[in-house]
Each structure stands twice: as C-alpha cells, then as structure tokens.
Amino acid sequence: xxxxxxxxxxxxxxxxxxxxxxxxxxxxxxxxxxxxxxxxxxxxxxxxxxxxxxxxxxxxxxxxxxxxxxxxxxxxxxxxxxxxxxxxxxxxxxxxxxxxxxxxxxxxxxxxxxxxxxxxxxxxxxxxxxxxxxxxxxxxxxxxxxxxxxxxxxxxxxxxxxxxxxxxxxxxxxxxxxxxxxxxxxxxxxxxxxxxxxxxxxxxxxxxxxxxxxxxxxxxxxxxxxxxxxxxxxxxxxxxxxxxxxxxxxxxxxxxxxxx
Amino acid sequence: xxxxxxxxxxxxxxxxxxxxxxxxxxxxxxxxxxxxxxxxxxxxxxxxxxxxxxxxxxxxxxxxxxxxxxxxxxxxxxxxxxxxxxxxxxxxxxxxxxxxxxxxxxxxxxxxxxxxxxxxxxxxxxxxxxxxxxxxxxxxxxxxxxxxxxxxxxxxxxxxxxxxxxxxxxxxxxxxxxxxxxxxxxxxxxxxxxxxxxxxxxxxxxxxxxxxxxxxxxxxxxxxxxxxxxxxxxxxxxxxxxxxxxxxxxxxxxxxxxxxxxxxxxxxxxxxxxxxxxxxxxxxxxxxxxxxxxxxxxxxxxxxxxxxxxxxxxxxxxxxxxxxxxxxxxxxxxxxxxxxxxxxxxxxxxxxxxxxxxxxxxxxxxxxxxxxxxxxxxxxxxxxxxxxxxxxxxxxxxxx
Numbered sequence: 001x002x003x004x005x006x007x008x009x010x011x012x013x014x015x016x017x018x019x020x021x022x023x024x025x026x027x028x029x030x031x032x033x034x035x036x037x038x039x040x041x042x043x044x045x046x047x048x049x050x051x052x053x054x055x056x057x058x059x060x061x062x063x064x065x066x067x068x069x070x071x072x073x074x075x076x077x078x079x080x081x082x083x084x085x086x087x088x089x090x091x092x093x094x095x096x097x098x099x100x101x102x103x104x105x106x107x108x109x110x111x112x113x114x115x116x117x118x119x120x121x122x123x124x125x126x127x128x129x130x131x132x133x134x135x136x137x138x139x140x141x142x143x144x145x146x147x148x149x150x151x152x153x154x155x156x157x158x159x160x161x162x163x164x165x166x167x168x169x170x171x172x173x174x175x176x177x178x179x180x181x182x183x184x185x186x187x188x189x190x191x192x193x194x195x196x197x198x199x200x201x202x203x204x205x206x207x208x209x210x211x212x213x214x215x216x217x218x219x220x221x222x223x224x225x226x227x228x229x230x231x232x233x234x235x236x237x238x239x240x241x242x243x244x245x246x247x248x249x250x251x252x253x254x255x256x257x258x259x260x
Numbered sequence: 261x262x263x264x265x266x267x268x269x270x271x272x273x274x275x276x277x278x279x280x281x282x283x284x285x286x287x288x289x290x291x292x293x294x295x296x297x298x299x300x301x302x303x304x305x306x307x308x309x310x311x312x313x314x315x316x317x318x319x320x321x322x323x324x325x326x327x328x329x330x331x332x333x334x335x336x337x338x339x340x341x342x343x344x345x346x347x348x349x350x351x352x353x354x355x356x357x358x359x360x361x362x363x364x365x366x367x368x369x370x371x372x373x374x375x376x377x378x379x380x381x382x383x384x385x386x387x388x389x390x391x392x393x394x395x396x397x398x399x400x401x402x403x404x405x406x407x408x409x410x411x412x413x414x415x416x417x418x419x420x421x422x423x424x425x426x427x428x429x430x431x432x433x434x435x436x437x438x439x440x441x442x443x444x445x446x447x448x449x450x451x452x453x454x455x456x457x458x459x460x461x462x463x464x465x466x467x468x469x470x471x472x473x474x475x476x477x478x479x480x481x482x483x484x485x486x487x488x489x490x491x492x493x494x495x496x497x498x499x500x501x502x503x504x505x506x507x508x509x510x511x512x513x514x515x516x517x518x519x520x521x522x523x524x525x526x527x528x529x530x531x532x533x534x535x536x537x538x539x540x541x542x543x544x545x546x547x548x549x550x551x552x553x554x555x556x557x558x559x560x561x562x563x564x565x566x567x568x569x570x571x572x573x574x575x576x577x578x579x580x581x582x583x584x585x586x587x588x589x590x591x592x593x594x595x596x597x598x599x600x601x602x603x604x605x606x607x608x609x610x611x612x613x614x615x616x617x618x619x620x621x622x623x624x625x626x627x628x629x630x631x632x633x634x635x636x637x638x639x640x641x642x643x644x645x646x647x648x649x650x651x652x653x654x655x656x657x658x659x660x
Binding site: 155237 | 281282283284296297298299300301302306341400401403404407427428429431432433434435436438439440442443444445446447448462466467468469470471472473474475476477478479480481516517518519520521522523524525526533534535536537540564582583588589590596597606607608617618620631632634635636637638639640644645648649652653656
C-alpha cells in the first residue's frame with residue numbers, strides 16, 4: 001500500500017493577533033505548525049502502514065521554510081517527503097494548490113491519499129476534494145473512523161451534519177479526516193534523528209510538467225480583493241443584582257429579542 | 261502578479277518585514293527588497309506608511325468581457341438528505357433573488373433527489389426555474405454523481421453565479437465541480453454582494469480563525485461559485501401562488517465510485533445534533549465538571565427546542581461526543597441564540613460561534629474572554645444559574 005499525505009505548514013492561528021490601527025495580521029513571533037488536521041492524516045497513514053505494510057510519503061506545497069513541516073512528518077515515521085516549491089506557485093488559491101499537489105501525486109503514485117479536513121488559516125476544506133477531482137478518483141470527506149482497509153477498497157464512517165454515513169470506496173481514493181479519527185503520536189528519538197538527515201525532494205512546476213498558467217497566481221480563479229478586521233460586537237450587557245433578578249432580566253431581554 | 265517596492269518612496273523602516281509571514285522581505289542599502297520567498301499574500305501592502313509597496317497585475321491575461329457576459333442567471337443548489345430539502349436552500353433563494361434582481365436575470369434552483377413536489381416548493385420559495393432530477397442515485401449522498409450532473413448542467417446553461425450551502429454536503433462536492441470547470445469557488449461565505457456593472461460577485465468570508473475577513477472575487481472565470489454558511493442569509497417570501505417551471509433532468513450514464521452502506525442519525529435523548537440548523541444552542545465547557553452537567557444542558561435545550569454544543573475542552577474530557585464540538589476544530593454555528601455555559605472563550609471557540617445573533621455567557625469568572633463576545637453576560641455558578649433558569653422558564657411556559 002502506497003499512501004500519500006497532503007500537509008500544510010500554517011501559522012498557529014490561535015496566536016495570531018490583529019493590529020487594530022492598520023487592520024493587518026501581526027505574525028511576528030507566531031509559530032509555524034503542521035496544520036492540526038493534517039497531523040491526524042499522518043497518524044492514519046502510519047497506522048494503516050503498520051497494518052498492511054507499504055510506504056507513507058508526505059507532500060506539501062509552500063515556500064522553502066515549509067521543509068520544516070516535512071521534517072517533522074518524517075520524525076513521526078513518514079518514509080519520504082516532497083516539497084513543491086518555487087516562485088511560480090506563489091499566490092495560489094485552492095484550485096491552483098490542488099493542481100500542484102495532484103501533479104506531484106501523479107508523479108509518485110499512491111493507492112490512498114489522506115488529507116486533513118481543512119487548514120486552519122484558510123478554513124476552506126476545498127483542496128482535498130479538488131485533488132481527488134484532478135486525479136479522477138473518488139473521495140470521502142470528514143472521515144471520523146476507518147472501519148476497514150485492504151488493497152482494493154476502504155470502508156469509513158463519515159461525519160454529516162445530522163449524524164454519519166458508512167461509506168465504501170474502491171482504491172485509489174482520497175479521504176479527508178477530522179480530529180475524532182485518532183490521537184497523533186509523538187516523534188520518537190529515532191524519528192528525530194531520521195528527520196535531521198532525510199532528503200527532502202524539491203520539485204518545481206517544470207519537473208511536474210505543469211505549465212505556468214495553471215499554477216500559482218495565474219492558475220487561481222479567485223483573488224483576494226480586500227482584507228479587513230471584523231468590527232467588535234456591540235451591545236454587550238452585563239447583568240447585575242441578585243441571581244433571581246438577573247435571570248428574570250435575561251428572560252425578559254430574550255423574549256423581547258424573540259429568541260425564546 | 262507581483263509586488264514591487266517604489267524605491268523613491270521606501271524609507272527602509274522595516275514595517276513590512278514585521279508583517280511578512282514568510283520572511284520574504286529584506287532591507288538592502290536602506291530600502292526594502294521583496295525576495296523569492298514572497299507568496300503574494302499582500303500582508304505587506306497596507307503595512308507601509310509611505311505607500312511604497314504596489315501590486316502589479318501585468319502577468320495576467322485579460323479576459324474578453326463578452327466571454328463573461330454570455331453567462332447569465334443565478335443558481336441555487338438545493339441540497340437534500342434522505343428526501344428532506346435542507347432549510348439553507350430557502351435562505352439561498354432569498355439571497356439569490358437579490359443578486360438576480362441586481363443583475364436583471366433569472367433565479368433557478370437545482371434539486372437532485374427528493375420529490376417533484378419538493379421541486380414545486382422551491383418555486384414557492386422564489387425560484388423561477390427548477391432543474392430537477394429524481395434518479396435513485398441521489399438517494400444516499402455521493403460526491404461524484406452530484407458533481408457530474410451539476411457540472412453538466414452548468415456547462416449547458418451557463419449561469420453566472422452558483423450558490424450552495426456551506427454544509428457537509430455542499431463543502432464536500434462543490435470543490436469537485438470547481439476543479440472540473442476550472443472556476444473559482446469561495447468557501448463558507450457570510451456575506452455576498454454583486455457589482456452590477458461587471459457582475460463580479462463579492463464573496464466575504466472569515467479567515468485566519470475568524471481574525472480577519474476577506475472579500476474574494478473571481479473576475480476572470482464563470483460561473484462564480486460560493487458555499488454560504490447556513491442561518492446567515494434570510495429566507496425569501498414563501499408564496500403559494502407563485503408559478504415557475506420545473507425542468508426534468510436525466511441522470512443517464514452517471515456513476516458513483518463511493519457507496520453509502522448505512523446512514524446513522526445522531527439523536528441523543530430527543531436532542532438533535534444538527535448544530536448548523538439549530539435556532540438555539542446551549543453549549544457547555546470545562547466549567548460543567550462532568551457528563552452530568554450536560555444532562556442539565558440537555559434539559560434546557562429540550563425546553564427551548566434547541567440543541568447542545570460543547571467546547572473542545574469538554575469533548576476532550578470525554579463528557580460529550582465530538583459531533584457536538586463548536587469552534588475551530590469542530591463546527592461553525594450561527595443560531596439565533598447561543599448560551600455558553602462554563603466556557604472560558606478561547607479564540608478557537610469564539611470563531612465557531614461569534615456570528616450567532618444573541619450570545620449569552622454564563623461563567624463564574626468575570627474576567628473570562630467569553631464575556632467579550634457576549635450580548636448578555638451573567639456571572640455566577642452554573643449549578644445555580646442553569647437550574648434556576650430552567651425553573652423560571654417552566655413557570656413562564658406554564659403561565660402562558
């Protein structure tokens with residue numbers, strides 16, 4: 001079984017603050033981490049390898065610094081790592097990102113592709129399904145449980161808004177995973193040693209056979225027109241007085257606002 | 261596109277360096293230089309006090325405007341699950357009508373599965389036309405048949421805008437449509453507007469964990485596709501007398517490579533877990549101290565016809581299943597009323613619920629950050645507040 005995991009290096013958005021004067025993100029001192037959902041994707045791939053044998057490779061697209069996230073993936077037990085990088089990929093939206101990632105997956109080949117549900121900086125959840133479409137393979141989103149996997153097919157439980165579905169798909173296929181799936185392992189000492197000396201294979205658009213108009217900014221139909229900070233919520237009311245009075249006041253307010 | 265520095269304006273102050281997430285800017289000989297690590301995120305653009313950083317869009321090929329103008333009309337994908345049309349479809353028809361009027365075009369709905377009667381209902385909710393396919397392949401949700409048939413219809417009829425709910429279904433299969441048609445898709449929008457002259461859809465959505473809002477355009481491709489967060493848009497008027505056309509669509513040759521073997525409905529002691537559709541959510545956090553605390557919240561939820569949510573802390577403690585989790589690594593919700601009980605209000609939780617209409621925070625710590633997001637704050641012990649609230653609500657209900 002050959003498994004590819006798509007990961008993304010993201011700023012820890014919990015640490016991101018806003019400069020209220022300029023409306024820009026303050027990223028100084030914000031640590032870069034592997035997108036939390038992707039750590040569950042890595043864990044899923046490693047445990048399938050432990051069951052069925054095979055190899056796990058991690059794939060990312062990003063600036064040269066993203067190499068750090070691939071080394072971290074290797075420290076967890078990933079066998080091989082590929083970094084899609086180059087100026088031509090800058091300014092990519094989800095479509096151009098999926099195009100680049102599917103390019104490298106086509107090159108290395110995979111029976112199963114695992115992605116985190118979404119990245120915590122963009123929160124789109126679109127790259128996984130788009131990669132599946134580019135590769136012309138089926139996909140299942142929001143996988144919370146892998147029930148069965150063998151050389152031909154995979155059976156999973158997928159989260160839906162009102163419950164869940166048990167879904168079966170033939171391989172090759174792509175799944176995107178949620179946090180409930182597993183608990184990611186910590187790197188081992190041996191893993192950390194491997195990570196230091198491992199070779200990270202770097203690829204540009206030319207090596208992937210992708211023309212410049214399909215990647216990066218040029219291959220991105222969506223463009224950010226404006227970025228602004230959400231206005232603060234107004235109208236906060238701190239209720240006061242004895243508890244009974246506070247609760248009476250709350251119920252009256254909620255009735256007035258037609259919330260009850 | 262590229263970002264350029266006007267060397268005559270740059271003072272070398274380094275303000276851009278501190279905002280650049282990729283360490284791509286260096287100061288050389290007293291002026292800034294944007295290096296090869298630049299990802300075109302444009303974070304530096306507004307940081308420059310001298311306005312010395314400019315974007316240049318020279319590398320992008322212009323699209324002939326007549327190509328874009330041949331795409332007309334606004335479409336709403338009405339999702340159904342087990343034959344029930346999701347309420348977000350009616351909200352999208354309300355919003356879609358505004359966009360269609362601004363552009364002077366038709367509003368159409370697309371319904372795969374459910375019944376022809378449901379298609380007729382969509383007309384009453386505002387659709388001029390409904391493209392309806394009742395094929396059995398749409399019985400359980402599979403991404404590929406939905407993506408294939410919707411792509412076919414879009415290619416044939418060329419609508420300028422396609423909207424769907426930002427639900428488990430919409431967010432899973434719409435990306436396949438966008439990838440197939442090589443067009444733009446914006447996820448989880450909370451506001452939409454349209455430029456009447458160009459027809460560009462202004463799609464606004466939260467990013468960076470809700471720290472910023474981004475307005476996104478797809479100026480070079482059609483259709484412009486967006487998934488829209490449930491509960492944010494208002495439904496249009498339901499008119500029983502409204503007439504529209506229902507067009508039957510054939511699903512010939514459409515196949516699914518995934519198969520739904522079983523569908524599990526999650527309900528817990530009569531409390532629905534579909535947080536996205538709920539009008540009232542009673543959410544609990546670490547302050548509940550255990551599973552028993554959630555029993556109390558469920559009682560309140562039943563009383564208010566609502567559902568129960570939770571913070572990540574409560575889910576991690578094993579007090580309640582993950583499907584209840586609200587926040588960055590859980591669900592994003594937008595109910596009329598959100599009552600946060602014993603939730604401190606970490607930013608990861610706030611991003612999942614701060615667009616709720618009314619937020620009530622109950623916490624014994626008056627300094628808890630949840631109060632900054634709250635419409636009403638109540639400082640007190642949950643075990644006193646919630647039972648008293650339940651009692652008072654019962655009394656009022658009984659007295660009505």
